[in-house]
Amino acid sequence: MININRVFAMIYRYYVTTKHNFDRLSDMFYWPAMDLFIWGLTGLYFAGLHSNSNEFMTIVLTGLIFWIIIWRTQYEINVNLLSELWDKNLVNIFASPLRIQEWIAAFMVYGFLKMIVSVSFSALLAFFLYQYSITMYGVYVIPFTISLALTGWAVGFFVAGILIQFGEKLQTFAWTGVALIAPFSGLYYPVSALPQWAQTVSFYIPSSYIFEDMRRIIAHQPILYETIIISFVLNLFYLILSIWFFVSMFEKSRALGLGRLI
DSSP: OOOHHHHHHHHHHHHHHHHTOHHHHHTTTHHHHHHHHHHHHHHHHHHHTSTTHHHHHHHHHHHHHHHHHHHHHHHHHHHHHHHHHHTTOHHHHTTTTOOHHHHHHHHHHHHHHHHHHHHHHHHHHHHHHHOOOGGGGGGGHHHHHHHHHHHHHHHHHHHHHHHHHHGGGGTTHHHHTGGGGHHHHTSSSOGGGSOHHHHHHHTTOHHHHHHHHHHHHHTTOOOOHHHHHHHHHHHHHHHHHHHHHHHHHHHHHHHHOGGGGO
């Protein structure tokens, strides 16, 4: 059984860390804002060269905003884990009654909450700058958001497994790991535009199905519900596998001594 009080305690710990850390606060807003400014203005330029400028700009902004869901949910797992290593606090945490499943739950809940804040901020900024509204996706925003969050969690726990085994020397994966799936997710272009080998990879990337469905809505085409189902099935498979990997690496690392990581 998961103890809700211990989960809340860890969420509160990460909240306090964020509250008193300017770097952690700023990255919730600074990087999304810079992406919207730079790529949004670039998109406006290219939209002027495109026969259907409104559709082109909508695709660019959709890719920017909804990618934040994957990035933020993955990022929070890995950076909060790293913060325990940087603060040399990992041994202290597990000297308490905290269990690994409660730690995992805290990572997921806190990351999801921060993702909601970042996405809401980005959506408001896109509306004021470019008159773009995510409400165009209607109720589909809910399954799209959940599926992309599952993708972020799956990548996050896989990278966390690597970090908990090898420590800070591989911390670069906390920032670069999720970028590996971005080219195959079709954020700004259809999967059909990729070379054949990359299309094969995209077939196994859950987020590619979601971004394809978003483009169907933009083009006023019917949603393919089976693709949403496929994305959820793949996500659940990867998430279960990544959590198993993380827990296995944690138990292996604990057997060797968590103190060696600090």
